Amino acid sequence: MANLGGAAGTIESVNNTDSGNVPLLEVSDVTVRFGGIIALDGLSFSIDQGAICGLIGPNGAGKTTMFNVVSRIYDPNEGTVSFQGRDLLAVPAHGIAHLGIARTFQNLALFPTMTLLENVMVGAHSQGSVGMWRAIARIGAARENRRIRDWSGDLLNQLGLGHLAHVPAAGLPFGTLKRLEIARALAARPRFLLMDEPAAGLTHSEVDELGDVVLRIRGDFDLTVLLVEHHMSMVMRISDKVVAMEFGRKISEGTPDQVRNDPKVIAAYLGAEA
Amino acid sequence: MLRIDEGSLRHWLIRVLGVVVVAFIVVWVPTQMSSSRIGQFTDAFILMIAAMSLNLVLGFTGQISIGHSAFFGIGGYTAAILIKDHGWSPGYTFYAAAVVAFVVGCVVALPALRIRGIYLALVTLAVAVLFPTLVRWKKLAWLTDGSKGIDSVRYEDVPVWPILGELKGREGRAVFMFWLGLIVVVVTYLVCRGIVKSRFGRALVAIRDNETAAAVMGVNLTTTKVLVFGVSAALCSLGGVLSTLKSGVITPDGQYVTLLGSIVFLLVMIVGGAGTLWGPIVGGLVYVWLDSTTRDIGTNDSGILGALFGWADQSPATLILGLVLVVIMFAAPYGLVGLAKRLGRKIVVIVPRPVGSSTSR
Numbered sequence: 071m072a073n074l075g076g077a078a079g080t081i082e083s084v085n086n087t088d089s090g091n092v093p094l095l096e097v098s099d100v101t102v103r104f105g106g107i108i109a110l111d112g113l114s115f116s117i118d119q120g121a122i123c124g125l126i127g128p129n130g131a132g133k134t135t136m137f138n139v140v141s142r143i144y145d146p147n148e149g150t151v152s153f154q155g156r157d158l159l160a161v162p163a164h165g166i167a168h169l170g171i172a173r174t175f176q177n178l179a180l181f182p183t184m185t186l187l188e189n190v191m192v193g194a195h196s197q198g199s200v201g202m203w204r205a206i207a208r209i210g211a212a213r214e215n216r217r218i219r220d221w222s223g224d225l226l227n228q229l230g231l232g233h234l235a236h237v238p239a240a241g242l243p244f245g246t247l248k249r250l251e252i253a254r255a256l257a258a259r260p261r262f263l264l265m266d267e268p269a270a271g272l273t274h275s276e277v278d279e280l281g282d283v284v285l286r287i288r289g290d291f292d293l294t295v296l297l298v299e300h301h302m303s304m305v306m307r308i309s310d311k312v313v314a315m316e317f318g319r320k321i322s323e324g325t326p327d328q329v330r331n332d333p334k335v336i337a338a339y340l341g342a343e344a
Numbered sequence: 345m346l347r348i349d350e351g352s353l354r355h356w357l358i359r360v361l362g363v364v365v366v367a368f369i370v371v372w373v374p375t376q377m378s379s380s381r382i383g384q385f386t387d388a389f390i391l392m393i394a395a396m397s398l399n400l401v402l403g404f405t406g407q408i409s410i411g412h413s414a415f416f417g418i419g420g421y422t423a424a425i426l427i428k429d430h431g432w433s434p435g436y437t438f439y440a441a442a443v444v445a446f447v448v449g450c451v452v453a454l455p456a457l458r459i460r461g462i463y464l465a466l467v468t469l470a471v472a473v474l475f476p477t478l479v480r481w482k483k484l485a486w487l488t489d490g491s492k493g494i495d496s497v498r499y500e501d502v503p504v505w506p507i508l509g510e511l512k513g514r515e516g517r518a519v520f521m522f523w524l525g526l527i528v529v530v531v532t533y534l535v536c537r538g539i540v541k542s543r544f545g546r547a548l549v550a551i552r553d554n555e556t557a558a559a560v561m562g563v564n565l566t567t568t569k570v571l572v573f574g575v576s577a578a579l580c581s582l583g584g585v586l587s588t589l590k591s592g593v594i595t596p597d598g599q600y601v602t603l604l605g606s607i608v609f610l611l612v613m614i615v616g617g618a619g620t621l622w623g624p625i626v627g628g629l630v631y632v633w634l635d636s637t638t639r640d641i642g643t644n645d646s647g648i649l650g651a652l653f654g655w656a657d658q659s660p661a662t663l664i665l666g667l668v669l670v671v672i673m674f675a676a677p678y679g680l681v682g683l684a685k686r687l688g689r690k691i692v693v694i695v696p697r698p699v700g701s702s703t704s705r
């Protein structure tokens with residue numbers, strides 16, 4: 071038994087020393103079927119630590135499905151997803167925040183009755199530990215509240231929303247709420263940020279601004295970003311790597327320039343050339 | 345309009361003023377009022393406790409429950425059985441009832457993990473309907489005494505609390521029950537406040553507003569819902585214990601033990617203001633006040649109301665109470681506390697401190 075334990079230990083340590091080369095996220099052969107429809111068909115790709123990876127493709131290509139697999143809303147029928155060498159599919163939906171994965175939603179999934187500050191404070195849920203019993207007994211609750219409130223306030227200030235901190239989220243302009251989603255996601259101190267069409271519904275100038283925000287927070291918070299986006303100019307401008315999809319399959323992968331000039335990608339977007 | 349900075353001297357003065365007003369009322373009622381009035385306040389306390397507990401589940405977490413009358417009944421029966429059959433001192437039955445109701449509440453929460461909205465309402469409705477039937481069940485008669493219920497479970501002699509002085513007879517008991525009720529109200533309020541103003545409480549509201557997003561933020565939906573149901577049931581049972589100790593009786597169709605009780609709790613919570621800490625407290629006072637004022641209407645045939653309702657065989661109290669509540673709901677859709685907040689903002693605005701670590705104390 072001692073021998074076995076020792077062997078396991080060595081394997082562990084080998085893995086640890088290698089982890090610098092292990093990609094942050096590795097998706098391999100993921101297939102998702104909804105009834106008879108194949109939404110993802112053996113999709114594989116990986117994202118390196120610190121990269122911004124753009125996931126593009128026409129409507130119905132399976133981008134959001136991929137996204138929901140990584141954020142543990144869908145279970146894939148086949149394939150594996152690993153995050154920092156750990157099997158992500160073994161983690162429950164509420165567990166991914168604790169691993170350092172945060173996401174934003176395409177059509178906004180904010181808490182409308184809460185103020186912006188409270189929204190961001192919920193985003194920091196994984197950064198706290200006070201459960202119901204400690205809340206009732208008031209053990210450490212006040213100190214934790216102060217810490218999370220300050221941290222959330224700082225995030226609002228950084229995203230230029232500090233002056234709206236005490237305003238309920240419901241009814242604010244779309245662009246403001248999109249930024250609130252980013253602030254809320256950052257509150258979890260993620261290593262990996264998934265953004266589902268952050269530019270959708272924004273005006274042109276807002277989209278440019280958003281691209282800068284993504285680049286800035288990547289630097290400030292040491293993030294790796296998976297960006298699902300229709301807005302081609304923004305994806306091409308800020309991504310280190312782009313993965314193009316069509317009908318649930320990967321059709322191209324590489325630098326923005328490589329993907330942009332790939333005939334298969336051009337065909338997918340403009341229709342096949344005769 | 346007056347603008348006051350959060351945490352400033354004037355803000356503290358307003359808070360102190362609030363505490364003084366509440367404390368004044370609390371001392372004035374049992375020392376200056378008749379024992380029947382004092383009893384009405386205790387009735388209001390009972391409703392406040394039940395409505396506060398319902399508020400945790402429904403107002404803050406958005407999980408509909410029409411089953412709280414069962415938790416109320418569990419509290420009442422636990423107290424009655426322990427006092428009558430096992431000779432417990434009434435005070436300790438509060439703890440026992442809370443534990444029993446907590447466990448039952450956690451079990452009732454299990455459907456809430458899979459279903460929501462109107463379907464959850466139906467399941468909890470079944471709980472409310474089932475409870476009196478279960479209590480009446482012949483095979484449980486050894487424990488619950490069937491339809492007859494359990495009586496004479498009140499305090500034989502009022503315990504002597506030095507601070508209250510000597511309390512004798514009916515009046516003394518009314519005063520004692522008032523203070524006991526007040527303590528339970530304060531404890532319930534502090535439990536709710538502790539929960540709501542914490543990370544756990546924010547998770548509750550997050551579940552109410554958007555379950556999927558809450559889970560993505562790391563909120564464990566299962567344990568959160570189960571725990572909040574459990575603690576809500578436990579608090580509601582305290583109201584049941586208090587009610588049983590006050591009346592000395594509990595029966596399967598007693599006050600608030602049947603489905604009607606759940607509806608009254610719901611009404612009290614909504615009239616006061618769902619999802620606010622003070623809503624159920626205001627709601628309880630208003631409900632008991634309206635209930636006792638409307639009850640006398642139509643009993644003497646003089647005046648406008650006598651002319652209007654004199655034809656009815658029964659007192660129109662329930663009808664009038666219902667109408668008044670509908671009017672309140674129309675004028676204050678977010679409850680009386682919601683209305684008060686909206687009006688109050690026109691007079692005084694508390695300007696919050698700027699956010700962020702640099703401006704923090």
